[in-house]
Amino acid sequence: MGVTSVVEQLKAELGSPGLVLSEADEVAAYTSDWTRKFSGVAPAVLRPRDTDEVRRCVLACRKLGLALVPQGGNTGLVGGSVPRAGEVVLSLSRLNKIENFDAASATVQVQAGVVLQALHEDLAGRGCVFPVDLGARGSCQIGGMIATNAGGIKVLRYGHMREQVLSLEVVLADGTVMSNLHGLKKNNTGLDLKHVFIGSEGMLGIITRAVLQARPAPEAVQTALLALDTRDRLPELLTMLRERLRGLSSLEIITQDSIALYKEVEPGTREPFDKAYPACVIVEEETGAGENERDGFLERLSGVIESGLAADAVVAESEAQAQAIWRLRDGVTEAISRAGLTHKFDVTVPPGALPGFLTQMERFGDEAGGLRTLLFGHLGDGNVHVNMMQKPELPEDEFLAKGPALAERIYSLVAELKGSISAEHGIGIAKRAYLHHSRTAEEISLMRGMKRLLDPDNILNPGVLFESA
Numbered sequence: 471m472g473v474t475s476v477v478e479q480l481k482a483e484l485g486s487p488g489l490v491l492s493e494a495d496e497v498a499a500y501t502s503d504w505t506r507k508f509s510g511v512a513p514a515v516l517r518p519r520d521t522d523e524v525r526r527c528v529l530a531c532r533k534l535g536l537a538l539v540p541q542g543g544n545t546g547l548v549g550g551s552v553p554r555a556g557e558v559v560l561s562l563s564r565l566n567k568i569e570n571f572d573a574a575s576a577t578v579q580v581q582a583g584v585v586l587q588a589l590h591e592d593l594a595g596r597g598c599v600f601p602v603d604l605g606a607r608g609s610c611q612i613g614g615m616i617a618t619n620a621g622g623i624k625v626l627r628y629g630h631m632r633e634q635v636l637s638l639e640v641v642l643a644d645g646t647v648m649s650n651l652h653g654l655k656k657n658n659t660g661l662d663l664k665h666v667f668i669g670s671e672g673m674l675g676i677i678t679r680a681v682l683q684a685r686p687a688p689e690a691v692q693t694a695l696l697a698l699d700t701r702d703r704l705p706e707l708l709t710m711l712r713e714r715l716r717g718l719s720s721l722e723i724i725t726q727d728s729i730a731l732y733k734e735v736e737p738g739t740r741e742p743f744d745k746a747y748p749a750c751v752i753v754e755e756e757t758g759a760g761e762n763e764r765d766g767f768l769e770r771l772s773g774v775i776e777s778g779l780a781a782d783a784v785v786a787e788s789e790a791q792a793q794a795i796w797r798l799r800d801g802v803t804e805a806i807s808r809a810g811l812t813h814k815f816d817v818t819v820p821p822g823a824l825p826g827f828l829t830q831m832e833r834f835g836d837e838a839g840g841l842r843t844l845l846f847g848h849l850g851d852g853n854v855h856v857n858m859m860q861k862p863e864l865p866e867d868e869f870l871a872k873g874p875a876l877a878e879r880i881y882s883l884v885a886e887l888k889g890s891i892s893a894e895h896g897i898g899i900a901k902r903a904y905l906h907h908s909r910t911a912e913e914i915s916l917m918r919g920m921k922r923l924l925d926p927d928n929i930l931n932p933g934v935l936f937e938s939a
């Protein structure tokens with residue numbers, strides 16, 4: 471079928487104005503992703519406004535033999551949100567209503583296209599928080615976050631998306647709408663099917679609605695930046711912070727090379743301390759309100775410094791100062807994206823292995839040649855974001871060619887350490903060849919079976935997780 475006839479047939483099936491975008495410049499915005507490493511072509515973008523329109527889109531594609539790529543905020547980092555082989559993009563952006571807040575259970579029902587920041591803002595007005603937070607908060611959508619089981623900077627205290635989802639509405643590949651929306655925490659009635667779709671990256675069903683658990687807003691949040699003059703004692707630092715800071719909600723690490731890049735990309739950015747340290751750690755603790763609480767935080771941190779595990783600390787005295795500390799963390803991610811092409815590896819290793827692992831990553835980067843290794847991540851979860859960035863002198867094709875060997879080397883080490891090759895970004899198409907490093911043959915076979923059961927014609931995000939059905 472030619473592109474024109476695909477579009478005409480989709481329009482004939484779907485009718486409603488605005489549902490089918492097909493002009494090249496309109497479609498282009500949906501066909502390449504945030505990393506600029508993944509892109510493809512799509513004959514059309516479908517933009518349903520509600521669950522029934524999603525169902526009609528799925529049925530139309532099915533009838534015409536077209537595959538679909540569900541797309542939320544398109545901030546995914548593993549290539550699963552953009553077309554690869556001429557699939558139609560199904561954008562959930564117009565399903566963007568926060569539908570109902572239930573104060574008694576502190577639960578909120580949302581459509582899949584609600585942007586994370588909009589949910590944060592809505593709940594703040596109700597004295598609550600949604601406890602998942604990440605750098606892409608201004609664009610990523612709840613449906614995409616559920617489909618990737620997103621983590622972020624508060625997993626340590628509140629868990630991933632999986633821990634926040636109480637129920638789901640999903641449109642299946644045959645057009646069935648599976649909807650059982652409720653805010654029950656306790657519901658042991660057979661298999662809890664929502665878990666099949668959480669983290670399924672759009673290859674088992676299209677999430678259209680969810681009921682999520684909100685939490686009471688903390689009375690106060692204390693934030694500090696610690697300077698480390700060695701990375702060798704990270705496991706001890708982690709142990710001590712966990713023991714002393716009972717309300718620990720975030721623990722992020724940024725190594726010196728990443729801070730240096732941020733300073734290059736954002737001229738005017740100052741070194742956070744009077745000298746450059748090998749690494750900095752952001753610490754956030756949720757406490758009660760009042761002067762004593764803050765004094766307690768200062769005292770707990772001074773104990774960490776006295777122990778020699780941290781060399782220096784800056785403690786935020788205001789919301790603005792806390793935001794400035796967090797800007798360093800968000801700024802590093804942005805700087806990496808702006809500075810050049812990057813091979814990204816999002817992995818977990820046991821905390822005890824962290825110091826050696828960080829050093830190994832720098833060694834692997836040096837040995838590969840022409841790369842700049844930038845490390846940061848969610849220290850509290852042992853989750854390291856390994857970024858190997860193209861140096862200007864390395865031609866793009868040579869840079870790209872280094873990816874597979876680097877991935878094999880890094881993921882083999884991760885498997886040896888009993889870590890995970892995907893801490894929070896998923897598998898997408900970027901990591902499907904390496905799935906066996908983190909999953910057994912039996913697990914992979916069952917996953918394939920579930921795909922065949924729920925999507926026998928392979929029309930939902932084909933190529934994600936498995937190269938072939």
Ligand SMILES: Cc1cc2nc3c(=O)[nH]c(=O)nc-3n(C[C@H](O)[C@H](O)[C@H](O)COP(=O)(O)OP(=O)(O)OC[C@H]3O[C@@H](n4cnc5c(N)ncnc54)[C@H](O)[C@@H]3O)c2cc1C
Pocket residue numbers: 504539540541542543544545546547550551562582603604605606609610611612613614615616617618619620621622623671672673675676677678803804894895898931934
């Ligand atoms: C600056 C930055 C910081 C980030 N930080 C973090 C972080 O700290 N932690 C983290 O976990 N991730 C992080 N990410 C990755 C990304 O933001 C998350 O994976 C996010 O959950 C993706 O949401 P999205 O709406 O953009 O989904 P998309 O990118 O649009 O899609 C991601 C996947 O989900 C599928 N999908 C999307 N919507 C639906 C739906 N409604 N139903 C079914 N399938 C769907 C897509 O097909 C695709 O496979 C970051 C990304 C950026 C750019």
